[in-house]
Structure formats: structure tokens, C-alpha cells
Amino acid sequence: MATVQINLPLPVLPEGWAGEKDFKPISQLSAANDRNIEPVGPHFLAHARRKRHKRTFSEDDRIQAQANVKKVEDDDEGEISEPEDPVLLQREAKDWKNQDHYAVLGIARYRHRATEEQIKKAHRRKVLKHHPDKKAAAGGTEDDQFFKCIQKATEVLLDPVKRRQFDSVDEAAEVEPPTKKETQKGNFYKLWGKVFESEGRFSNNQPVPKLGNEKSTKPEVEAFYNFWYNFDSWRSFEYLDEDVPDDNENRDQKRHVERKNQNARRKKKTEDTTRLRKLVDDALALDERIKKFRQEEHAQKNKRRFEKEAEQKRLAEEAAKAKEEAARLQQEKEAAEKAEKAEGKKAKEAAKNAAKKNKRVVRGAVKDANYFHAGGDAPAAQIDSALNDVDLIITKIDNEELATLTGKLNGQKDGGVITQIFQDEVKRLVGAGKLKDGEAKSLSA
């Protein structure tokens, strides 16, 4: 809240001034202008908060303050609530190697995720509760075993190197891989996801990719399994070492134990690597997505093949069709040609017959025209020459002209007319240059 400092003095209260409870309202404020304020800055956000939740200034101040306070309280509560196991309280400090340091400090639910801050707080809390002096004051025993456990646990957990060693062999943080049967119920991703998350804590490379779910894409799944097959682990097994004798007397013994420890570590590390590898193998074998991707790939390939085959088939069919079509056309053509030929033959024959008939008519006409003889029976010479001439004409003219000639002659009985027709014909032929003048003597008249 902004405070204005005003250095000018207030007026002195005039004599006789009086008001109810020392306050006298006189008038109201003049009307306000509506304007758009800019939605920018922290003070606007406070304004928006007040307006939207319909709070007054002091209400908002209080609620904001409460919200800030609550956060701190929440944090504390979350850490206190872990109950202490009576068995744990009976632990001997000597046996610190086997104790669960996180459980001793009451932060078993955080385990390797506990921050240094959390460990310190937990330690402080436990110390306040289990300090031997407090126990003694309360009339209890002088038993400080659990207190020593607490100190040891803090010592291990606050030393990053020792903490890593402990975390490496922290069995309580392990998640057993599910059996094949369990994953068949469709909770593969849930069960295996937990396993990989727990294994992922040993990774030098962070962040560790997640198992994902059935909707994960192929590259995601591939990246996941690649990561796990090339897993870079910091897990080590010093914590399980046999105690090295600390006396200076027996150096050989000491070295022997050291060597043994080294070998044991190496062996355990190899075993761990194999175990992890098998674990990933198992998961991979059970992973439905891999099968799905393979099927999809297969389907894709098959699809391509099918498409190719279909295309080929279609091309072959088209070719066959084209061939058939060509053959049919050829056949039709041949048949037509044949028919045409037969037709031609018939026509020729008919024409021949017609010509024969026409010739007969023409020759008959000569007879009707009395062989072009003027009167009486024609002499033999006349007949011969007339017939010769007519034959000559017939040989000189083609079938069509013959047909016209026949047409003219048909039905003509008058010798004169017939003679005239023949003479015309001869004239026409002479005109066309087919006959020489005077060749058809009997008709040249």
C-alpha cells in the first residue's frame, strides 16, 4: 500500500466544530471515467486476482499471506509422518552396514531421490527425538545405539561417494521385473515402466528415456531400447566389500582381502550387467510394440509387393486384350475381303451372262433388221457382212455400252429403226476412235 507523506501541517480544529463521532460526511465523489487498464505487471495481476475472486484489498493480502505460509507447513508435514518401526529402534550400531539408512532417517519413501536438504532436515528431526541425553532425562536407559545408527546413516548419506555406494546396493529401491504371466494382463507398460525407472537411477546419462505406452512411435521405442542396450551405469559394489583388516601386522593378509574384494566387485559388476541385459531382452521379447512395428513393416512391404503384382497383372491383361482386339480386327478384315471376292465373282458372272444375253439380243436385232438389207430376203453375203460387222461392234464395245445398246434395241422390231441405231453406234465408235471409218461396211450407210 502506497503511503503519501505530507509535510504541510493540518489546520487547527475551529472552535465549536462538532460532528457525530467526529466525522461529518458532506458530499460524494464526482462520477468516474471508465478506462481500460493495461493487463501488464505484477500489480495488475493482483488487481485481476481481487476482481475475479471479488476480494477486498485486506482479504487478498490475508489470503496471499496464508497461501505463502501454507507451503512451508506442507513441506514439513510430509516429512514427519513416517512412522518408526520398533524393530528398527532396536538396531545395533555395530551392524550399520546392514541397516537401511533411509529408513533410519525416516525418509524411506524418497530413497535415492532424497535431496541433501531433506536428509539434513530428517537428521535434525531424528536427533531431536532420539538424543541419548533426552532419553536419559526422561528416565530411560543410557542406550544410545539407535542414536549412533542415525549418525552413521547421516554420515553415509551426506557423503556423495558413500551414498552412491549405498544406493548401488539398496535392495529396497529395486523393483523386481514382472513375470511373463503378469504382463499378459495388459499392464506391461505399467509394470515394466517401474522396473526401468528404478534401473534408470544408475544411469550416467540423464534423463533416462521412458518406456512409454502403446502409442509411442517407432523412433521413440527404438531410442529407448538402444539406450538400454548401451546402458552406462555408475553402479558399483564396494559397499558389500569384506572388511579389510586394519592392522599393520599382516600385510599379506590385507592385500589378499583387498584382491578378493576387487575380484568380488568385478564379478558382481559383470553379473549386474548380464542381469540388466537379460532384463532388457525379456522386456523386448514381451513388448507388443516391437511386434506391431514388425507387422506394420511387413504389411507395408506386402502392400508394396501387392501393388507391384497388381500393376503387373493389369499390364499383362491390357496387353492380352490389345492382342485379342488386333486378331479380331484381322479376322473381320479377312472375312470382308472374302465376301467381297465372292461378290465380285458373282457380279462378273452375271455381267458375263448379261453380256451374252445382250449379244444375243444384238445379234437377234440384226436378224430383225433383216441384216440391214433394204428389202426382201437378204443375200448371204449381206448376212455374212452384217453379222461380221455386228460382231465387230460387239468386240469393240464394253459391257456397259453393250447394255445401253441392248436397251435401245430391246423391243424394236422395225428394221429401219434398228439399222439406224446400229449406224448411230458405229458413228459413235468411229467418233471415239475405236472403229476405223469403213470398217463396218454394212452399217456405214
Next chain:
Amino acid sequence: MSAEAENTPTQKVAIGISFGNSYSSIAFTTGDGKAEVIANEDGDRQIPSILSYVEGEELHGSQAKSQLIRNSKNTVAYFRDFLGQEFKSIDPSPCHQSAHPIQHESTISFKIRDSEEEKENDVTVSEITTRHLKRIRDSASDYLGKKVNAAVITVPTNFTEAQKAALSQAAKDADIEVLQFINEPVSAVLAYDARPDAKIADKIVVVADLGGTRSDVAVVASRGGIYTVLATLHDYEVSGFKLDQVLIDHFAKEFIKKHKSAGDPRENDRSLAKMKLECEAVKKALSIGTTANFSVESLANGIDFTATINRSRYELLASKIFAAFARLVTHAVEKAELDPLDITEVILAGGNSHTPRIASAVGNAFPETTTVLAPSTSPTAINPSELSVRGAAIQASLIQEFDVEDIEQSTHPMVTVVPHLSHAVGVLCISGDESHGIFHPIVDAETSLPVRRSAIISTPREGGDVLIKLAEGAGHIKVTKPEPKPKKEANEDDEDDSDEDDSEEEEEELRERTWKIGKILSEAAIRGVKKGGKVEVQINIAADLSVNAIFREVGAKGGVRGILSSSKVTQNGSA
């Protein structure tokens, strides 16, 4: 396991983006709430908003800017104002020396060769903006090591909804979720107010932004950290380009004088582009040093040209533009119906505000009580080019935790439109009599309601009973001519007096800001104040104009409480 914490599907990484016509910049807020401007791969904090295409390769920023000379047809520049506009309503003149805007359906596009093929493509302005924002986002992502996916973008106050929608879409295509658009001047005020040593006070700020292609002036009332824009003014004539032009003309004349046969370099496109780039550099150099070198190789006809210019020469040449800018600022103040005396601060923003002369020209238009925040006048001034982007980054850090609906609801007119006091509310000092008393405001005019303020007021030296008169006051400028004898209220500090440069009156006159006492709102009495004691007054004004006031002696319990019900309520009550 640890996965839960990391599992937040899309963690928002928000930055502030200032997307200008000539330059863009990006900033983020560090863990301790300080805004920091990010440099791109070229080391530029001011990234030219230019894209250029060479054989299918995309160049961005200053690399693209240098292409304006050789490859102007495939270089897109100054396109911000085209976004979301129709072809008929744009001013293509800034693009004269780059790819020209053309009409494309209902929007605007550029015909450029942006692929390796030998053909020109129509690329819409929103596509260009998307590409530009993508490059900017990549720079920010590279710097932060996290993928940036959200931003607060600053826009001019006259950006229309359609333009905002187009920009929002373009940003979305570039994988940036726009958390909020904020106005450039307000962003600049926020940048100053977010400094750790800044005190939140009631003030009226003028933000003057002299950019490359346009100038914007806004008068902003800042009341307890809540900002209200009182007036804005835009000018497309007074701009940085005009300053460049002045230098171009100057050097072109020099060149012609020396090389008469070579011709005017302004008539050749390439020479002009070279001069433009060099003049911009000269202008920047003159903001820092007192002389600068102009040197262009093969300016025209293969002749190299070198010249020097000093600052006073430049200031003489550009004096008209400086004066025009100062005028623009005073016009904005007039538009807000205020007097230069009312202005507490002038914030100079935009690249050209580095020019010392601009700061002094603007400063001359205001009384000495007004602080001008520019690099040349105040050593603590923030780089004017970075003002708006810093504000955006701060706003981004404030709201990046919120959901989209939350932001939408908060920026809804329901929340943002609020009543503002039309008159200041304050107390009468020295005398309860209206003719003698001096009004001192507690809540200034144009303060958004509801508001809560308190004041600590001195009492007469000997203590005793005091009268507290709450009244409305109106600001008033008292003009005192020196010839007639000064009036009675001359007992105030002479600091408030100042001579006015912009007023055309020939004789000097004293102008001071005084208060005219308006309606008396209430009277209250505190009895028996100790000697040297002080009185605390707390005023709550609700949105319905009802006033709740508490008067008490500092340190004492109880006190007097008074309520003035709002006018509306009274009317209802009587009816």
C-alpha cells in the same frame, strides 16, 4: 519415482519478443527476476527483421540486411505492419529497396526466389513472419538450452485485433504460443518499474518511441503499478528513416561536389542501398562519438567515397526532424488533456532514442521537474532499443505459470475496464478555509478503482485538535507573468516553476501546477494530538465510488472512521 516430477508434458519456456518493423529482439527473465536480452548467433541483440534468400538458403538478421545491396529482390524487410492487413491499407514505401509487397487473395505476399529452383514463389507475409519468428525462437532456444514454446509479444497500441490474430497464428505456426500481447509503451514502463530499486509511485509517463519506420507516443498513467493509457499518437513521417535520409542527402551532395562526372548516387538503386546502410551506421556512431566516418567502396561509377561528419553538423541537418519529434510528444500530452507540468517522466524508446539531441529536444519541451529517461540524459537509463522486450520478458515470467484460460479471463474487459477517478482526492492543509487552504492529493486523478491509499500528515507544531477536510481537487496550471506582481501562492518551491520552450509566447512566464479545490467530501476531527505527532489517513475508494476513510494519530489506537456511500446507493436509498 523421479519421473513424476519431470513428467509435466509441456513445460512452458516463455520469453519476451519485441517484433518491430526494422528490428526484433528477444529477452528472458533470470531466476532473480532480471530481464536479459538474448544475442543471436551473430551476436546481435537487435536483430534486423529481415529475411533474404540466396539460392534457396535463408539468411536472417544482419546477414540478410547486407543482402539489401546485392540481392534486394529476394530480401524481405519491414513487413511487420503488413501482417493481417489488406493490400489497400498498407504503405509499401519502406520496402522500396527490398522485395515489394503484392496483393495475394485477401492478404499480402512477396514474390521471391526462396528455393533453389529458378522460379519465384508467392510467400505470404504471415509465412515470412513465421519464418522470422522461427529463427528468433531458435536463437533463444540455443541460448537457453531449452526449447522455447511460449512468448509475450509486444505490439504497437494501434495494432488491430485482426493484426493480433494474424500474428498469433504466425507465431503458432512457428511453435510459439502467444501468452499475451502487450502494448509497447506499457512494456517500456514495466521494464523501468521492474528494476529492483524502482519505487512504485503515482506518476504520468510519456513513452516516446522513435522507430525506424514509425514513431509512437503514448501517455501512460501509472498508479500504484497499474497502468492506464491516456492517449496515443502515431506518426509514420517522423522516423529513423528520415534521419538516414538527411545523411544520405548530405553525403550525396558531398559526393557530387567532388566527382561531378560520376552522377548522383541516389539515382542508382545499388548505390542508394549502400548509402542507406552506411548512413544508418553513421547515425549510430554519432550517437556515441562526436564524429563519424562515412566510407563506401565503389559508391557510383566505381569511385570509392570517404567523408567525415561531426555531430553538430548532423544535428543541424536533422534539426527539423528533432523538432518534429518533440512536437509530436507535446501533441500527445495535449491529446491526453494534460500539461507538460503534469508529466513526471518521459521514457525514450526505440533505436533512434540513442541520439543525444533527441533527448535534449524532448527534454526542452518539458519542465525541469520532468525526468527524461534516455542514455544521454540519465546514466541509469535502460537501453532504449531493449525497453519493450525487457518488459515483455518480465510479463512472460509473471504469467508463464498460468493456464491459457486464466490469462484470457484476466485480460477480459470485465477485469480490465475499471472506473478511474475523475478528480484527485486529498486533504486541505494549513487552513480549513477553502480560500486559504492548500490542497494536497492523496489519491491522484485517473487512478483506477478500487484503490487503497494512506497518507501521513504533519500537524501544527504544538499539536492539539486538528481538522481533516477531505476534498476533491482538480489540477490547474497557474501562469504567472513576471511583470505583474506574483500572486499569493508564491510561497511554494520555485522548483515547480519552469520556462516553456514549446509555447510561442515571447516573454518568459512562470507556470506552475496548483490545485483547485473542488467539492469538499467530508470533515473529521482528531482531538488531542501530541506535540510533533502525525496523523495517518487511510482512504479506501471502492469501484462503486463509496469512500471508506480512517483517521488516526500515528501510534494511537482507535481513531475516527467515516463512510461516504456512493451516489448510486444514496439514490436507491431515497427512492
